Amino acid sequence: MSVVARLLPLAAALLLSPLLLGIIGRIKARVGGRKGAPLLQPYWDLARLAAKGEVLSGTATGVFRLGPVVGLASAVVALLLLPLGPFPAAAAFPGDIVLMVYLLALGRFGLMAAALDTGSSFEGMGASREGTFSALAEPALLLVLCGLAWSRGEATLAACLGGFTGGFAASTLPARALLSGALFLVLLAENCRIPVDDPATHLELTMIHEVMVLDHSGPTFGIVQYAAGLKLWLFEVLLVSPWLPGMRSPWASAALLLGALGLTAVAVGLVESLTARLRLSQVPRFLGLAGVLAALGDLVLLTAGRP
DSSP: OOHHHHHHHHHHHHHHHHHHHHHHHHHHHHHTTOOOSOTTHHHHHHHHHHHSOOOOOTTOOHHHHHHHHHHHHHHHHHHHTOOBTTBOOSSOOTTHHHHHHHHHHHHHHHHHHHHHHTTOHHHHHHHHHHHHHHHHHHHHHHHHHHHHHHHHTOOSHHHHTOOBOHHHHHHHHHHHHHHHHHHHHHHHHHTTOTTTOOTTOOOTTTOSHHHHTTTOOHHHHHHHHHHHHHHHHHHHHHHHGGGSBOOSSHHHHHHHHHHHHHHHHHHHHHHHHHSOOOOGGGHHHHHHHHHHHHHHHHHHHHHHOOO
């Protein structure tokens, strides 16, 4: 395909990812009986933050400013590896699934380093929690991606995220359901959603991600929020793409995928509205469940054999 077609997945993510956050907020408001903010509120928030000034801690160094930039750059580069339905990724090669996981880890490290650079024990606590829980979530994510790669016989994101085809779907439906369940749990954890974390909380005993970015303000905080939307987009594409059927028109396939992403955001909003946040001591069990589901899915695939 042309260069323009290869850049469409990245362009769609850059333009539409804040909309996913708006859908989640809208669903939570409706379930809670509130009118809620407009659907496009995340866009207005980003514009407002970009126009604001910035307050820096007296102990912060260049690491504090660089952390959010590293997080955003890592998310953008990871999205370059991600196809969007029939539209291929801008960069694809064998083993790109491993690079994507490392890029997500790099972005997380950037925020953790920025939190530690403030010299605040409060933000250091959040960075410690983030590192601990991400170490439990990454194995589950890798198991899911390895299972999809093995079933397709090719360790590329393009193969892993291929559509729902007859032979593949019929022979591995239980395994794919297990892997999707594990990936949805990882999505909630990696994107700091309830029941693992609450992006709206300011309680010291429950904060994980939000405590790391308390000192960020203005454009820097806008970068953090924008990178969070891109990361949510990435995980939703990983979750829904293997389930979508192929269609004759590439634009119809892309529209179907975008609709599925919106429905997934609705599901995340419903989960956040209908469940309570877990205690910190229960989060490892939650992530352990994701790992068990992913391991069971891989075992089912190995038992059934490659289709």
